[in-house]
Amino acid sequence: MHxxxxxxxxxxxxxxxxxxxxxxxxxxxITLDPGPVARIYVCGITPYDATHIGHAATYNAFDLVQRVWLDTKRQVHYVQNVTDVDDPLLERALRDGHDWTELAERETALFRxxxxxxxxxxxxQYIGAVEAIPGIVPLVERLRDAGAAYELDGDIYFSVESDPHFGGVSHLDAEAMRLLSAERGGDPDRPGKKNPLDPMLWMAARPGEPSWDGASLGPGRPGWHIECVAIALDHLGMGFDIQGGGSDLAFPHHEMGASHAQVLTGEFPMAKAYVHAGMVALNGEKMSKSKGNLVFVSALRRAGVDPAAIRLALLSHHYREDWxxxxxxxxxxxxxxxxxxxxVSRPDGIPADALVEEVRAALADDLDAPAALAAVDRWVDAQNAADGDDTTAPGLVSRTVDALMGVAL
Structure with a gap:
């Protein structure tokens, strides 16, 4: 997938x-010191109802991470997945009478x-879950053969008790985990599970649903968490710098993924930092596919909104803030x-060297984009209030805003 x-x-x-x-x-x-190549994995979309402002806010946040690292003269190795087969996608395709593969391809293209x-x-690397299946199956077999997974009516579940570090990402108690598991794709009430929180690694083939050859696992398709683990380990290895996504992924997705990887490799931790972006609301409720209260980037663009303005709107809120x-x-x-x-359209202006350092400092401090915007606002106000003679300043400001915040002036 490109x-x-x-x-x-x-x-x-x-x-x-x-x-x-x-x-x-x-x-x-924490302060990250990645070395010459910084490694980051960000969980991608399930391709239906793309791209809403909540998506855009999350990927904007991790774009800032890339830009801060690039400004330190490092290379960045960034990997993202697409969950191009999953229950919500199949349910949406069935509801709307679409082929699920065509729906996934169309929404992924719009996201691009x-x-x-x-x-x-x-x-x-931009990797679909479907194309990752050949690498997922051996991981599930390894977990099963090591006693960290078990079969239930043909499905394979991961045993959370096999990881002594389980719970160390989200720091939630068992009851909170159980509630969120039920809300976010888990099945804590299924009879026969060793632990209600155990997540599915491999779902045995269901009538009318897509399935793939699972070798000794039998026909089926992978669970949600093991997909990202397989992709991340294949392309980044253990101990990469940032595992990123929206705050709703801290549990169960990132918690479970960390446990899968740590049991598979015997190493800890999977990622040096687990970084989560806040949720975006509309009309007082979290913007979500299930509620249908979505503002789409493509709809704003069709209405003539400049994408640079959309990006500035995202940057006006701290990435960890719910807004x-x-x-x-x-x-x-x-x-x-x-x-x-x-x-910046003026041929000259007031010096901007200090502004570059202000923006750098703000973004290096937990991606404080609102502080970076405020710094540029101050330069703009001073530029409008005085006649400067620095012919390089407007261009330097434009390059700074573009390089560090992704906004083309």
Whole structure:
């Protein structure tokens, strides 16, 4: 599966700062020092109802991570998956009378278009769950053969008790885990499971549903968590720098994935930092596919909204913050974009070297995009209030905003 084209990232003078990021597992801010190649895995979409603003906010956050690392003169190895076979996708296809593969392909293509428009840097590997199945099956067999998985009516479940570190990502108690498991694709009430929280690794073939050869597992398809584990281990290995996604993935998805990987390899941890973006609401409720209260990037673009304004609207909220999309948020972003473009369109201006360092410092401090925007706002206000004679300043500001925040002026 191919990703989308990368926009050019301008080079800035000097060198950026190492990233400090909030780690869900340690429940605090840590400084990451990845070495010459920074490794990041971000969980991708289940391709239906793409791309809503909640998606865009999440991928914008991890795009900032890439840009901060690139500014430190590191390379970035970024991997993202597509959950192109899963119960919600199959249910949507059945509801709407569509072939599930065509639905997945159409929504993935739309997602690519939206990411390109928003100038989100693409992953080096963009892997669908279906194409990963040949690598998933041996992992499930290894877990089963090691006694970390068991069969129940043809399905294969992972035993969470096989990982002594289970629970160390989300820090939830058993009852909270059970409630979230039921809400987020698990089956804690299924009779016969050793532990209600045990997640499915391999679902035996069901009538009328797609299935694949599972070798000794029998025909079926993979569970949700093992898909990402197989892709991440294959392309990044253990101990990569960031496992990322929305805050609703901390449990069960990232918790279960970490346990799968740690039992498979005997190593700990799967990722140095588990980083989670906040949820976006509309009309007082979390924006979600199940509720249908979605604002789509493609619909905004069709209505003539500049993608740079959409991106500024996302950047105006800290990535870990839960916030609400409103017309006022977008209007403020459009006004800011107009002010910034007018300010950098002048042939000269006030010096901007200090601004570069302010933006770097803000983003290196747990991706504080609102502080970075405020720094540019101050430069713009000063630019409008004075007659500067630095002919390089407007171009430097434009390159800084583009390189570090992905906004083309």
């Amino acid at each position: 990703a989308w084209p990368a926009s050019e990232v301008p080079a800035l003078p000097g060198k950026g700062r190492d990233l400090q990021i909030h780690d869900t597992a340690t429940q605090g801010k 278009e939206d990411m390109t428009a928003l100038r989100i840097l693409p992953p080096q 609400e999309w409103t017309d006022a948020v977008l209007a403020e972003a459009e006004a800011r974009l107009a002010r910034w473009r007018a300010a």
